[in-house]
Amino acid sequence: MLETQLDQYLDLQTFIQRYPQFKEGQMRWLVVKKSENGLAPAIRRIGRRLYFHVPSVLSWVEAQKA
Numbered sequence: 661m662l663e664t665q666l667d668q669y670l671d672l673q674t675f676i677q678r679y680p681q682f683k684e685g686q687m688r689w690l691v692v693k694k695s696e697n698g699l700a701p702a703i704r705r706i707g708r709r710l711y712f713h714v715p716s717v718l719s720w721v722e723a724q725k726a
Contacts, residue, residue: 668713668714668715669704669711669712669713669714670711670712670714671709671710671711671712672684672687672688672709672710672711672712675687675712675714675717687712691703691710698720698723699717699720701713701716702716702717702719702720
């Protein structure tokens with residue numbers, strides 16, 4: 661169960677490899693502005709590494725509909 665939950669977190673490089681429509685610079689900018697854009701709950705920083713909770717990021721993307 662715990663392993664399944666951990667699989668939902670991807671580091672930045674793995675995230676952009678798995679989802680190539682997102683670019684590294686774009687994701688870094690979203691991290692900088694995470695408090696303003698509402699993405700903070702989807703991002704974890706452990707040491708210097710960034711991890712993205714994939715289901716939360718995808719929910720955030722769906723909420724950005726114009």
